[in-house]
Amino acid sequence: MAVTSTEDDHDEQGRPSAWEAAWEVLAPVTDLITPMAVRVAASLRLTDLMADDAVPVEELARRSDTNADALGRLLRHLVCRGVFTEREPGRFAVNEPAALLASDHPSGMRVRLDLGGFGGQMDLAFTGLLHTVRTGQPAWETVFGAPFWRYLAANPEMSVSFDAMMAGGADYVADAARGYDWSGVRHVVDVGGGTGALLAEVLRANPDMRATLVDLPDTVDRGRQYLAERGLDTRCEFIGQSFFDPLPAGGDAYVLRRVVHDWGDEDALLILRRCADAAGQHGRVIVIESHGSSGDHPAMFAEMDLRMLVLSGGRERTVEDYIAIAAEAGLDLADVHSTALGHVILDCTPLGP
Ligand SMILES: C[S@@+](CC[C@H](N)C(=O)[O-])C[C@H]1O[C@@H](n2cnc3c(N)ncnc32)[C@H](O)[C@@H]1O
Numbered sequence: 493m494a495v496t497s498t499e500d501d502h503d504e505q506g507r508p509s510a511w512e513a514a515w516e517v518l519a520p521v522t523d524l525i526t527p528m529a530v531r532v533a534a535s536l537r538l539t540d541l542m543a544d545d546a547v548p549v550e551e552l553a554r555r556s557d558t559n560a561d562a563l564g565r566l567l568r569h570l571v572c573r574g575v576f577t578e579r580e581p582g583r584f585a586v587n588e589p590a591a592l593l594a595s596d597h598p599s600g601m602r603v604r605l606d607l608g609g610f611g612g613q614m615d616l617a618f619t620g621l622l623h624t625v626r627t628g629q630p631a632w633e634t635v636f637g638a639p640f641w642r643y644l645a646a647n648p649e650m651s652v653s654f655d656a657m658m659a660g661g662a663d664y665v666a667d668a669a670r671g672y673d674w675s676g677v678r679h680v681v682d683v684g685g686g687t688g689a690l691l692a693e694v695l696r697a698n699p700d701m702r703a704t705l706v707d708l709p710d711t712v713d714r715g716r717q718y719l720a721e722r723g724l725d726t727r728c729e730f731i732g733q734s735f736f737d738p739l740p741a742g743g744d745a746y747v748l749r750r751v752v753h754d755w756g757d758e759d760a761l762l763i764l765r766r767c768a769d770a771a772g773q774h775g776r777v778i779v780i781e782s783h784g785s786s787g788d789h790p791a792m793f794a795e796m797d798l799r800m801l802v803l804s805g806g807r808e809r810t811v812e813d814y815i816a817i818a819a820e821a822g823l824d825l826a827d828v829h830s831t832a833l834g835h836v837i838l839d840c841t842p843l844g845p
Pocket of ligand 1: 687711735736
């Protein structure tokens, strides 16, 4: 096996070799070992399992049902990268970065990185990025054997995990709910509303409002339970259907939060048309997206844009893109603004005759 020795990587004057100089620059953006190692630690809940004290690796292997030798080698790598400490040979403990991986940490980071849940799965889809760039097609299908939404429908556990991730981040959901003036809205329809996290916030803040949750049937069933647990289900109707089919008419506002960016232009237009048709001449369509559609956060925009492409063939759009697509759907962009936590809210009304 060929190995590269750093000692050999200097010339006679002690200057780094071309390989070493290049590696220094590229290592931070190319290393796959550490990101995988952190995900494995999160998946195995190592922080939870050594919360009490420094734990001998054999005991930790017993607790995590893993191979002690391999686990020790994983941890030693992570220790070198600053995650966990080795208090004495073979005894590992949680340090500050490792504490972020606790199941009860408010960031929810452990679940996000768990390779057995949707967060980890979403990251693994990027092993197919080369295919996506060559073909323009989402990698998800080649990596997991079925297109994104069909895969979720066929894997209920992953679908539950996806719904939970969408409903997570209470501050962020509250930010979207607070970001719109709901005073003229008596009946809100959340289209592709997931399990109803946004509706719960909006209904709680507006006691006279009623709502309709539209999503795929299994997700709507979970939504019924979610809103019932919060005592809000009696003010909500639950409709399990595709948003590519005609939507229930008569709402004052049709909300699409983080829905349009899941889809390519043709599908996005159809969804917006369905909302515009249902809203009629008196309703409005509120598109809520994130990650700098307003141009404020180009790096987040670019990352999410690539993510949408790899997962489902969707894309992030600028405000100008939304104005164009909304016009095609018969909608006029009446107002656009950003919220404190970076949602972009596009308030659309029917185009005049
Ligand atoms: C990215 S999630 C956003 C969920 C929620 N609006 C939010 O912001 O958390 C997209 C939602 O679209 C739903 N969805 C996907 N395809 C759908 C379809 N054909 N008809 C109805 N809902 C669909 C998914 O089940 C999911 O809840």
